[in-house]
Amino acid sequence: xxxxxxxSAVETQAAPGAGAGTAGASTTAESTASPIYDWQSFGFETxxxxxxxxxxxxxxxxxxxxxLSAGYLFDDFDDQVNRFNGSIHWRAENDGPRGxxxxxxxxxxxxxxxxxGNPSNWxxxxxxxxxxxxxxxxxxxxxxxxxxxxxxxxxxxxxxLVSTASIYGGTRILFxxxxxxxxxxxxxxxxxxxxxxxxxxxVPRPKRSTPRRCRTRAxx
Amino acid sequence: xxxxxxxxxxxxxxxxxxxxxxxxxxxxxIRPFEHGANIVVHSTTKFLTGHGSAVGGAIxxxxxxxxxAAEAAGRSFPLITQxxxxxxxxxxxxxxxxxxxxxxxxxxxxxxGPTLSPLHGFLLHQGIETLSLRMERHVESSIxxxxxxxxxxxxxxxxxxxxxxxxxxxxxxxxxxxxxEGYGRTGSVFGVTVRGGxxxxxxxxxxxxxxxxxxxxxxxxxMVLHPLTSTHSSFAPELNDRLGITPGLLxxxxxxxxxDDLIRDLRAALDRVAAL
Numbered sequence: 001x002x003x004x005x006x007x008s009a010v011e012t013q014a015a016p017g018a019g020a021g022t023a024g025a026s027t028t029a030e031s032t033a034s035p036i037y038d039w040q041s042f043g044f045e046t047x048x049x050x051x052x053x054x055x056x057x058x059x060x061x062x063x064x065x066x067x068l069s070a071g072y073l074f075d076d077f078d079d080q081v082n083r084f085n086g087s088i089h090w091r092a093e094n095d096g097p098r099g100x101x102x103x104x105x106x107x108x109x110x111x112x113x114x115x116x117g118n119p120s121n122w123x124x125x126x127x128x129x130x131x132x133x134x135x136x137x138x139x140x141x142x143x144x145x146x147x148x149x150x151x152x153x154x155x156x157x158x159x160x161l162v163s164t165a166s167i168y169g170g171t172r173i174l175f176x177x178x179x180x181x182x183x184x185x186x187x188x189x190x191x192x193x194x195x196x197x198x199x200x201x202x203v204p205r206p207k208r209s210t211p212r213r214c215r216t217r218a219x220x
Numbered sequence: 221x222x223x224x225x226x227x228x229x230x231x232x233x234x235x236x237x238x239x240x241x242x243x244x245x246x247x248x249x250i251r252p253f254e255h256g257a258n259i260v261v262h263s264t265t266k267f268l269t270g271h272g273s274a275v276g277g278a279i280x281x282x283x284x285x286x287x288x289a290a291e292a293a294g295r296s297f298p299l300i301t302q303x304x305x306x307x308x309x310x311x312x313x314x315x316x317x318x319x320x321x322x323x324x325x326x327x328x329x330x331x332x333g334p335t336l337s338p339l340h341g342f343l344l345h346q347g348i349e350t351l352s353l354r355m356e357r358h359v360e361s362s363i364x365x366x367x368x369x370x371x372x373x374x375x376x377x378x379x380x381x382x383x384x385x386x387x388x389x390x391x392x393x394x395x396x397x398x399x400x401e402g403y404g405r406t407g408s409v410f411g412v413t414v415r416g417g418x419x420x421x422x423x424x425x426x427x428x429x430x431x432x433x434x435x436x437x438x439x440x441x442x443m444v445l446h447p448l449t450s451t452h453s454s455f456a457p458e459l460n461d462r463l464g465i466t467p468g469l470l471x472x473x474x475x476x477x478x479x480d481d482l483i484r485d486l487r488a489a490l491d492r493v494a495a496l
Contacts, residue, residue: 049349066342116330121341131247135283136321143263145334146277153324169451
């Protein structure tokens with residue numbers, strides 16, 4: 001049952017001041033204004049409520065359901081092949097979660113397993129990307145997981161991280177203990193200073209380290 | 221209070237991506253991409269979920285770092301710019317401005333597996349629905365409480381960047397804006413140092429009844445924590461000195477309770493400090 005198919009005489013006129021998001025709104029008495037899938041032109045408060053939502057095609061649930069499923073059905077043999085080789089974003093062009101013919105978000109992809117992606121998390125990811133003004137977000141299990149995954153995507157064995165000194169305690173522990181022990185990355189933390197000309201310069205704090213383990217210690 | 225723009229200048233000059241943790245700010249108060257960040261991370265456990273109910277995290281791609289140009293200048297980001305295996309194009313080619321996020325998801329999150337439970341994902345996207353409302357109240361109460369604390373005789377100092385007395389007030393105001401009376405809207409997590417060092421801190425913490433004694437920030441509930449013996453307990457004394465983590469320092473996270481009730485709670489706790 002598609003809740004949008006029920007015509008309503010009240011919803012035939014676009015709200016004033018709604019901006020570009022009303023493209024597709026109808027003003028005739030017979031048809032219902034088309035649903036909004038792209039919320040980017042709307043204000044912060046509107047996007048915090050709506051960005052990332054998708055219509056439930058089964059029961060018309062207004063609130064996205066909690067997607068408690070570890071796995072996903074594949075349509076057929078080729079569907080499985082295509083999902084694993086990364087050649088498709090969704091099962092079929094007209095069958096995405098946003099309805100017929102609608103483009104899917106960069107967060108969405110034909111799901112394989114909830115470890116990498118899950119519809120409940122996609123809602124949160126899109127909402128966050130929209131509010132921060134970014135392109136795509138990835139939800140993970142904790143802030144520590146976010147920091148470590150963010151950094152391990154950028155750096156690895158032998159690489160060097162540079163950080164401000166005033167960071168969350170958990171971040172500092174990650175830099176000092178975990179990354180040096182498991183990934184052999186070294187870190188330098190310090191404070192910025194401004195040269196007389198006004199440009200910014202990073203001033204690293206000197207650190208004492210044994211050759212294989214790097215721990216930052218203040219020396220001044 | 222970090223001068224993001226200065227740091228972004230340095231990072232850009234060295235062709236390095238800048239990662240910023242926006243847990244305490246939240247996009248309702250500040251959006252690091254607007255100040256030169258390339259990647260933003262969050263502990264979604266805090267203000268985003270907002271109700272202290274679900275641990276989680278997030279990585280957000282700003283889509284604004286030129287990975288190819290950085291490599292041409294000598295940096296190396298193989299997970300983003302190199303092909304993972306024969307026949308599959310690199311992330312950068314397939315996903316453009318979302319390439320970093322895709323690399324994080326498929327290469328790191330997939331392999332190491334720090335998965336967010338869909339239950340927590342739901343609580344997160346539902347919590348975000350009221351983010352700006354909650355942050356507005358968190359900030360309003362925090363400014364009121366920080367101003368009040370500065371006037372209390374048992375308080376040595378208040379570290380709230382939005383107060384004109386703070387060394388970073390100008391940066392705070394530039395980046396976070398001000399309320400109607402000119403106080404910077406710098407969030408709701410801040411430090412207060414009470415007289416009496418460790419014993420003063422102990423008396424203060426034990427005298428609170430509305431503030432919850434616990435780790436955590438960014439909840440509807442107000443919280444208090446003693447950093448020196450908790451979050452910073454494993455750090456060298458010299459480091460804690462340098463960071464200003466002293467025996468009398470408490471971290472407050474102001475919640476959504478009535479500000480007047482919170483002030484009464486703090487006053488009762490300060491009475492115990494005065495009695496030492």
